[in-house]
Amino acid sequence: MPIVLDHISYTYQPDTPFAAPALHDVSLTIKSGQFVGIIGHTGSGKSTLIQHCNGLLFASEGSATVDGMPILPKSKDLKEIRRKVGLVFQYPEHQLFEETVAQDVAFGPKSLGLTAAETESRVRWAMNMVDMDYDKFHDASPFGLSGGEKRRAAIAGVLAMQPKYLILDEPFAGLDPNGREEIIGQLLRLNEKGLAIVLVSHSMDEIARLAKRLVVIHEGAIVYDDTVKQVFGKAAELAAMGLDVPEVMKLMMLLKEKGLAVGQDTLTIEEGQEEILKVLTNNTTRHT
């Protein structure tokens, strides 16, 4: 059962001089277990789109469902929908408020009405998922953590709801390389466990490493929805929309321009290395 957005449109502050159409006739299906990347220029409608997936915004036109449950303002299933679709906002550490990390992570499960024992096991599980040692951190104040730790604690707070789909908006923004690597590893691990992940990011290298499918949004409409390789293959079209391709692809394009016959569809550093070595060995064997 998937998340289905069917021809939805959305306008902010309609019928005022400030009316701003944000989405126009967008259709998107996210199946369980998928790893989908969403890219788009600032203001293209990415954040608006993801808020339609768990009933924080309601489409002005079109319909949206999660596992068959319609997302409507007065729906009784709204709580269940929001539990199933975990949404991690940009700078999620700004939502921390409790005295201790464990209490903060427990906020979600508690609101579901779970028993104390169940809540605690959820908290342990969620903190484990983001590599936070329960015994070390559960009593710490969330405001005393480092930036990366705060972010992980906040993600744990969403994971503790045990969602089926996890949507993250720029989870790497403002993190140092270590913090970034840690979150990348955790996302991969969660996806392996069957959690569908939607990753909204400006960081093309991370998208290339993580996502299988890539959706491009431009001016409130979906322009591409294909495999990551297919989409990044359209470097010129992406550049026209103010979007980039992964660094490795840029390197490969430059190499080809300079006369080295390397393939153009490498996404990660490892693939790129392999490709360059392959071409170079071929060249040397031909020379001798």
Next chain:
Amino acid sequence: MLKDITIGQYYPGESFLHRLDPRTKLICLFFYMIGIFMVKELLSFSYLMVFSIVVIAVSGVPVKTVFKGLKPMWILLLLTLILNFFMSIDGAILWQWRFLKITDAGVRRGIFMALRLVMLLNITALLTLTTTPILLTDGLERVMKRCFIPMAHELAMMMTIALRFIPTLIDETERIMKAQIARGADFETGGLLKKAKSLVPLLIPLFVSAIRRADELAMAMEARCYRGGEGRTRLRQLKYRRGDGLAFAVTMSFVAFTILDRYWLKLFV
């Protein structure tokens, strides 16, 4: 929901009212308020109303937007009506039930007070609707300086910053609210106590971020050598134009008329 707050909201436009000097608008507003309080008779409101309608029409701001400013005040308006209706003891009794009674004088007074409030609020809303916050505080600073109010610059700067951060804080509130709703918070259902409790996950992050913002802003201002109002010059100088003279003339003659009417003419008594 939160976007309904129109305090300090600016409605972009190019009307005569928009182009007036902010000082003109402030001073005229002050005198117009005197005019409102000069009126003692319910029927005399008719000429105040005509004036208000003309000013709103000139501003080009939709009537709906102007009246939206009343929304946060409707409880006050309702209280004014109810208290005057039921608490008046003078006049002829219109309706009575045990100790509750409505008198014609009470009804008259209630409507009178409510109307006065509506006029005050509408015209003040019009001030912020037609003046950008920056111009408004610039004007306020100059007017306060003229009135020898100490710390005029600091007060105006504080107001500028406060006004500037209202939309930012509203955005922030919505963002945090959404983040907490996304992890199961419920701000809508439950009794008063539960609702109050549910605000904790909203207010704590909001205060934390407001304090962080204040800190960053102070640092940024210091980094640009801000040191208060002393010896400060302005990029945009306020200048009176012909339209300002006209606005003053119209407002002053209007206020003069209300005073004249109250003490000598008594047109509607």
